[in-house]
Amino acid sequence: MADKKIKLTKADRFKVMWHSQFLQASWNYERMQNGGYAYSLIPALRKLYPKKEDMAAALQRHLVFFNVHPYLVSPILGVTLALEEDKANGAKVEDEAIQGVKVGMMGPLAGVGDPVFWYTVRPIVGALGASMAIQGNVLGPILFFVIWNVIRLAFMWYTQEFGYKAGSAITNDMSGGLLQKVTRGASMMGMFVLGSLIERWVNIKFTPIVSKTPVQKGGYIDWGSLPAGAKGIQQALIDQANGLSLTKFKVTTLQNNLDSLIPGLAGLLLTFLCMWLLKKKVSPILIIIAIFIVGVVLHVLHVL
Amino acid sequence: MNAIQMILVVIVAFLAGMEGILDQWEFHQPLVACTLIGLVTGNLVLGVILGGYLQMIALGWANIGAAVAPDAALASVASAIILVQSGQGTKGIGMATGIAMPLAVAGLFLTMIVRTISTGIVHIMDADAKRGDWRKINMWQWLDVCLQGLRIAIPAALLLAIPASQVRYWLGLMPAWLSDGMSIGGAMVVAVGYAMVINMMASREVWPFFAIGFALAAIKDLTLIALGAIGLALALMYLSLESKGGNGGSSNSDNDGTGDPLGDIIDDY
Numbered sequence: 001m002a003d004k005k006i007k008l009t010k011a012d013r014f015k016v017m018w019h020s021q022f023l024q025a026s027w028n029y030e031r032m033q034n035g036g037y038a039y040s041l042i043p044a045l046r047k048l049y050p051k052k053e054d055m056a057a058a059l060q061r062h063l064v065f066f067n068v069h070p071y072l073v074s075p076i077l078g079v080t081l082a083l084e085e086d087k088a089n090g091a092k093v094e095d096e097a098i099q100g101v102k103v104g105m106m107g108p109l110a111g112v113g114d115p116v117f118w119y120t121v122r123p124i125v126g127a128l129g130a131s132m133a134i135q136g137n138v139l140g141p142i143l144f145f146v147i148w149n150v151i152r153l154a155f156m157w158y159t160q161e162f163g164y165k166a167g168s169a170i171t172n173d174m175s176g177g178l179l180q181k182v183t184r185g186a187s188m189m190g191m192f193v194l195g196s197l198i199e200r201w202v203n204i205k206f207t208p209i210v211s212k213t214p215v216q217k218g219g220y221i222d223w224g225s226l227p228a229g230a231k232g233i234q235q236a237l238i239d240q241a242n243g244l245s246l247t248k249f250k251v252t253t254l255q256n257n258l259d260s261l262i263p264g265l266a267g268l269l270l271t272f273l274c275m276w277l278l279k280k281k282v283s284p285i286l287i288i289i290a291i292f293i294v295g296v297v298l299h300v301l302h303v304l
Numbered sequence: 305m306n307a308i309q310m311i312l313v314v315i316v317a318f319l320a321g322m323e324g325i326l327d328q329w330e331f332h333q334p335l336v337a338c339t340l341i342g343l344v345t346g347n348l349v350l351g352v353i354l355g356g357y358l359q360m361i362a363l364g365w366a367n368i369g370a371a372v373a374p375d376a377a378l379a380s381v382a383s384a385i386i387l388v389q390s391g392q393g394t395k396g397i398g399m400a401t402g403i404a405m406p407l408a409v410a411g412l413f414l415t416m417i418v419r420t421i422s423t424g425i426v427h428i429m430d431a432d433a434k435r436g437d438w439r440k441i442n443m444w445q446w447l448d449v450c451l452q453g454l455r456i457a458i459p460a461a462l463l464l465a466i467p468a469s470q471v472r473y474w475l476g477l478m479p480a481w482l483s484d485g486m487s488i489g490g491a492m493v494v495a496v497g498y499a500m501v502i503n504m505m506a507s508r509e510v511w512p513f514f515a516i517g518f519a520l521a522a523i524k525d526l527t528l529i530a531l532g533a534i535g536l537a538l539a540l541m542y543l544s545l546e547s548k549g550g551n552g553g554s555s556n557s558d559n560d561g562t563g564d565p566l567g568d569i570i571d572d573y
Contacts, residue, residue, distance in 0.1 A: 021326060021328045021329075022326060022445055022446075022449060023326070024325050024326050024327065025322075025325065025326060025445050025446070025448050025449035025452070026422045026425055026426055026429070026444065026445055026448040026449075027325055027419055027422060028419055028420075028422035028423040028425070028426050029419055029420065029422075029423050030423045030426065031426060034426060035422075035425070035426045035429050035441070035444070035445055035448070036445065038429070038433065038441060039441060039442065039445040042438045042441065042442060045438065046438060052435075052436040053436065054436075055436035055438065056433060056434055056435060056436030059432075059433035059436060059438065059441065060430070060433045060434065063426070063429060063430055063433050070326070070327050070328065114366065114504065115504070115505055118366035118501075119364075119366070119501045119504060119505055122363070122366070123363045123364070123501065124528075124532050126333065126335060126359050126362075126363050127359075127360070127363060127528060128528050128529065128532075129335050129356070129359065130335055130355070130356040130357075130359035130360050130363075131356070131528055132356070133335055133339070133352045133353060133355050133356025133359065134353060134356035134357060134360075135353075135356075136349045136352055136353050137352070138339070138348065138349070138352055140335065140352060140355075140356060141335045141336055141339040141352060141355060144330075144333070144335050144336065144359075145329075145330065145335075145336055148330055149329060149330070152328065181543055184509070184510075184543070185539045185540070185542075185543050186539075187505045187507070187510050188509075188510050188513045188535075188538065188539035188542060188543075189513070189532075189535040189536050189538075189539040190501070190505055190510075191502070191505060191506065191510040191511070191513040191514040191517065192513040192514065192516060192517035192531075192534070192535030192538060192539070193517060193531065193532060193535050194498055194501060194502060194505075194514060194517065195513070195514040195515060195516065195517025195518035195519075195521065196517040196518065196520060196521030196528075196531045196535075197363070197498065197517075197521075198495070198498055198518060198521075199517075199518050199519075199521035199522055200521050201360050201494050202491070202492065202494050202495045202498070203491035203492070203494075204491070204492055263522045264518065264521070264522065267492075267495060268518065270492060270495045271495040271498050271499050271502070272499075273495075274495050274496050274498075274499030274500075275499040275502055275503050277499075278499055278500060278503050279503060284373070284374065284496055284500060285374060285408075285409045285412075287496050288374070288405050288408075288493050288496050289405065289406075291489055291492050291493050291495075291496065292402060292405060292485075292486060292489035292490070292493065293489070294489070294492075295485050295486065295488040295489025295490075295491075295492055296481070296482060296485030296486060296488075296489060297485070298485075298488070299481060299484055299485035299488050300481050300485065304488050
């Protein structure tokens, strides 16, 4: 269509992408992201509809119920831009057509966004940053912030451009297997990472002592016969490095026993218990508070 | 804390509050929010460490539809302020994570209030739209996000108004068994976030991935990046083998049709 009078430039489209970061600012119980959707389109609508009544119609058209994942809105915005551009140029695009595209893309895309971004990318990047941060490494938060925002901005820009170029044809692709594949792939990787995170980070240490056995002579450091001064310390450290025990007794806690069986078992069982409770519609807040109480009580009883 | 630091803390709180709803730059994630509060108060490393611990707990918290997740923004901002004021250093981190949890709940109610106010605001937007007044819509959108910012900034300012000596006195009343117990509880609470995520994602198809991840994580030499790479590779292999080996129609549902050629042979017997 070479005869288009008004064309959205790259800069216009970039402004829309930038605006769409405020999609959820007026999130409300009635129509959810409707205000944000209209707000995101404003830079483009201003260019497309210089006449006030056209602008009013367009704004009202986009203030209807809308809800999707805040990043997956980008391909929808892209398609909407393509349609609105055609409409502004006199093509016959019914309001219902625009509405239909929006609603048609909303459902499937919202289902992709949550598992991909909230349940795979953020836990992975977050855990990566957090595991560094716990050791006091400032790189942890910086890495998290940079990686996350690069992924996010790149995703929003390129999918919006993709939507804009594909136009309404995109709805045909939506039912195709690609989206479903991405979602399933993300769930697989997400579950893998969750499995490893639970093993590493749900820390439960049972302190009760199961056994206390004397170590054979020569198996422990004989503190009495060490040379005096720095030499003695050196000898002790060498002995320890050679695997000698520090004390005459080998103490085995309940945790040592569990670890030789399945490391992280307690954390895994606790996670399953939480899943079961959540499925029984117990509020997560209640579970969190209960776990704190259990932690304090068991600590006082010297179990943990 | 001097006046400039206090103002900076309130600004960080405001950003976290805005992001708590926008979910874009992630200023509300503990890792970022606690670090920034540590930075502006001159306790950078302390903030980083607290952020790391809280982030582990909050990994599974997400804004999705009707599901109510605890509010990470208020939890991280307020607990970081309390930790800094307490002057306990890294020793106080267990205590701070414990305090963060009830705050996460309190934050939820504040979000609900703002979201209800927003319902009124979109009706004003409707009226503006009728007049084609896009400037007003822009303005209301900004105002609304500022309300979300104030949701965290005001509690942060109130917390700052309590003198540090008072905070220290109150925390000093807390016996050691309670704060130690809370640290232990904090380490376990992580499980709730993971459980929420698993409940959302789990299907029969993906459980084996969970099992492999759990087993491999016991090898402490594997870094998180290595684990992520293994997970990604496994998922890619699974999907590509499925499209090659599946005898058609196997990719349409989550449960049936594994696309496993061996399984097909066994089925044929």
